[in-house]
Amino acid sequence: MKRTALAAALAVALLSPAAADAEVRILACEPEWAALAEEIGGDDVVVHSATHGGQDAHHIRARPSLIAKVRRASVLFCSGADLEVGWLPVLLERGAGRILQPGQPGHIMAADHVEVLEHPTVLDRSLGDIHPDGNPHVHLDPRNVSILGEVLADRLSRIDPERASAYWQRLISFQARWAEAMAGWRARADALDGMKVFVHHKAWVYLLRWAGLERVSALERVSGVPPTASHLAEVLELARNSGAKAILRAPYDPENAAEWLSGKTGIPVVELPFTIGGHPEAADLFSLFDRTLALLEEANNRS
Amino acid sequence: MSRIGDLVRIAAIGLPFLLAVAAAEAQSPPTAEQLATQIDALKQDYEKRIAALEAQLAVMKAKPAAADEQAAPAPTMRSGDNSFNPAIGVVFAGMVSDFSEDESEGLPGFQVGHESGRPQEGLSLGHSEITMSGNIDDKFRGALTLGLHGDDHGDEVEVEEAYVQTLGGSGMPDGVRLKAGRALWTFGYLNEQHAHADDFNDRPLPYRAFLDGAYNDDGLELSVVLPGELYSEIGGGVFRGRDMPFGGSESGREAWSAYGRLGGDLGRNTAWRLGGYVLDGAAHGRSGGAHEHEHEDEHEHDDMANFFSDGMFTGDTRLFGADFRLTWAPTGNARDSELILQGEYFRRSEEGTYALQEPNEECENDLPNGYGHNVCEPHEESEQLSGDADGWYAQAVYKFLPQWRVGARYARLSPPSDAGLGYDLSTISTMLDWTNSEFGRVRLQYNRESLGSKRDDQVMLQYVMSLGAHAAHSF
Incomplete structure (x- = not known):
């Protein structure tokens, strides 16, 4: 009997929610959302990012530390549109509590809240690892960042009503600074209007649309499968008289194909930060866009 | 099984206890002081909410000014599987193989089951799998996996997994999962995953000898991810006892398990996990059950060893397991380059009787068609033996390169000392595989298998392709 009571007491101790955490814990899938969560949550939240700036968020493992993090988180902040399909379902099933499940306030998928581009018209795996819900890399349109900031403030104020006014006030401050920065970026982007670029992976569509750049072609014919020689030969033909100013790649894209095309054509390879930490100077959301525009301007002015 | 009785008693006593505590909290009548503090708390709460609403209003008011910069999206909610149909996936795995020895020696000192023998030589289909899975409602998820095996004796369909489990939103405490049905239960590293996800064409020796490939009994399992900075998980289950290392379940709840796991990161690009496991229960006439004993002509092996490989086991068996796994991706991108180290150790303690049916040679020649079975029964010998054994890999x-991997594996088994073999079984394997996409892989593997007196050199070329829905693989 004594043993039974002890076991029951132990079970209660283990299963009851941990002594109320002072802060709201946020697990962001990518560094850009972690940075936005820091802006809106400030000292009232503890933010972890599942990936770092050198990582491709398509392909990470549902490693044990992430299960531990999602277990304690009350907000999950991701890109969605199947970007994290290889590992997020494991986290949702394995460690995540009720508040993080789809439809709950702690479940934020950025692609659910903004206009998603590149919905595929044909769904066939021979076209590679395509995303049936469209292109998930929505953060490179600065307008989307602002929208998601508001979504987050709304969710945080519902999860943690005690500090709701602090979240809304930080949002006001952030959106004011962001609008000012965006006005500056808009002017710089207008000067790039019509600039032609090649891309390694189709990860840049939101940036290109916002900035008015034109994508000539992608080096990956099939998304997620390394470029083939025959496709690269076609790309080379396209590149020769295209007037393209840059070949864009993210830090985690393999170098070889872009370097090969650059060597044949003289079009410079431009490694954009893609996200926070993708370049030492891209340390927060503001410097991410500053740095990205500076690199594009440099390429545009080169010839 | 008194231990299972204990578990049931704990659950029966613990549950009403929990309910009583919850009910007591809900029902105590408030005093005037408590009411006063509640009103104060409400006041403060409303003041905060008003402040929050004011701030929110300020956001709304600020909006029109920036309207030209806003893309106007229509917010939508998407569900993972596009529709209410279950996600369906098919896995194809075929093989061509060549062995230096015509006959396999089995696993001397161990029973050889359906899944633990040598694969077929030449061209073979191997295992195909059909999986259907989906969320049943907001609280449950279900999955069914049918394994399709074909060999020279015909094709067969096996229910590999058919389980339901609770979802994170089921109302269970956070981190708790209950799974019921038939599943690849938590034991070691490889057991939980389908064989097509393995890094080698065949399961390592300890899995073949102790679990006949994998433990997928009927039962239920509770697991709890504990809140903490470090990943930690504990769990346990109760099982029917129909699958190796058990068999011939009499009560329908012959076995139980318990486990614990720890894991975490080392720096940004390295992750690790450790686990300890126990699986305990009773077997009633467990036999290997392989289609054929390829080594029938080797009966002069050793008399005692035959009890272990061909006998029917009745008694108690307990399996301890320990596993570790470490993954390191130099750039953080496992797609480009990654090193995976993995190992497991199993120890079996087993006490019981091995019964051996010896063919009655005198009768064999004059057995008329359809007659004589009752007259000429094989005589049965049985021995009380200790099946203590261990193995590791x-x-x-x-x-x-992004599409190429190499691998090496060493596996070793120590047969029970009562088998009197006096040697260990071992396999050295190397492999090279090419992965076109996440969904298609071709693998070449070489094994040097030393399971008895001879050395078997094995070369296998296997493809593993998957079609349709593809479950996210865990760590």
Whole structure:
């Protein structure tokens, strides 16, 4: 009997929610959302990012530390549109509590809240690892960042009503600074209007649309499968008289194909930060866009 | 099984206890002081909410000014599987193989089951799998996996998994999962995953000898991810006892398990996990059950060893397991380059009787068609034996190019000392595989298998392709 009571007491101790955490814990899938969560949550939240700036968020493992993090988180902040399909379902099933499940306030998928581009018209795996819900890399349109900031403030104020006014006030401050920065970026982007670029992976569509750049072609014919020689030969033909100013790649894209095309054509390879930490100077959301525009301007002015 | 009785008693006493505590909290009548503090709390709460609403209003008011910069999206909610149909996936795995020895020696000192023998030589279909899975409602998820095996004796369909489990939103405490049905239960590293996800064409020796490939009994399992900075998980289950290392379940709840796991990161690009496991229960006439005993002509092996490989086991068996796994991706991108180290150790303690049916040679020649079965029964010998044995493997797999990996594995088994074999069984394996996409892989593997008196050199070329829905693989 004594043993039974002890076991029951132990079970209660283990299963009851941990002594109320002072802060709201946020697990962001990518560094850009972690940075936005820091802006809106400030000292009232503890933010972890599942990936770092050198990582491709398509392909990470549902490693044990992430299960531990999602277990304690009350907000999950991701890109969605199947970007994290290889590992997020494991986290949702394995460690995540009720508040993080789809439809709950702690479940934020950025692609659910903004206009998603590149919905595929044909769904066939021979076209590679395509995303049936469209292109998930929505953060490179600065307008989307602002929208998601508001979504987050709304969710945080519902999860943690005690500090709701602090979240809304930080949002006001952030959106004011962001609008000012965006006005500056808009002017710089207008000067790039019509600039032609090649891309390694189709990860840049939101940036290109916002900035008015034109994508000539992608080096990956099939998304997620390394470029083939025959496709690269076609790309080379396209590149020769295209007037393209840059070949864009993210830090985690393999170098070889872009370097090969650059060597044949003289079009410079431009490694954009893609996200926070993708370049030492891209340390927060503001410097991410500053740095990205500076690199594009440099390429545009080169010839 | 008194231990299972204990578990049931704990659950029966613990549950009403929990309910009583919850009910007591809900029902105590408030005093005037408590009411006063509640009103104060409400006041403060409303003041905060008003402040929040004011701030929110300020956001709304600020909006029109920036309207030209806003893309106007229509917010939508998407569900993972596009529709209410279950996600369906098919896995194809075929093989061509060549062995230096015509006959396999089995696993001397161990029973050889359906899944633990040598694969077929030549061209073979191997295992195909059909999986259907989906969320049943907001609280449950279900999955069914049918394994399709074909060999020269015909094709068969096996229910590999058919389980339901609770979802994170089921109302269970956070981190708690209950799974019921038939599943690849938590034991060691490889057991939980389908064989097509393995890094080698065949399961390592300890899995073949102790679990006949994998433990997928009927039962239920509770697991709890504990809140903490470090990943920690504990769990346990109760099982029917129909699958190796058990068999011939009499009560329908012959076995139980318990486990614990720890894991975490080392720096940004390295992750690790450790686990300890126990699986305990009773077997009633467990036999290997392989289609054929390829080694029938080797009966002069050793008399005692035959009890272990061909006998029917009745008694108690307990399996301890320990596993570790470490993954390191130099750039953080496992798609480009990654090193995986993995190892497991199993120890079996087993006490019981091995019964051996010896063919009655005198009768064999004059057995008329359809007659004589009752007259000429094989005589049965049985021995009280200790089946204590252990085994381990360690492997390293390195992705040196985005689509290419090499791997090496060493596996070793120590048969029960009562078998009187006086030697260990071992296999050295190397492999090279090419992965076109996440969904298609071709693998070449070489094994040097030393299971008895001879050395078997094995070369296998296997493809593993998957079609349709593809479950996210865990760590």
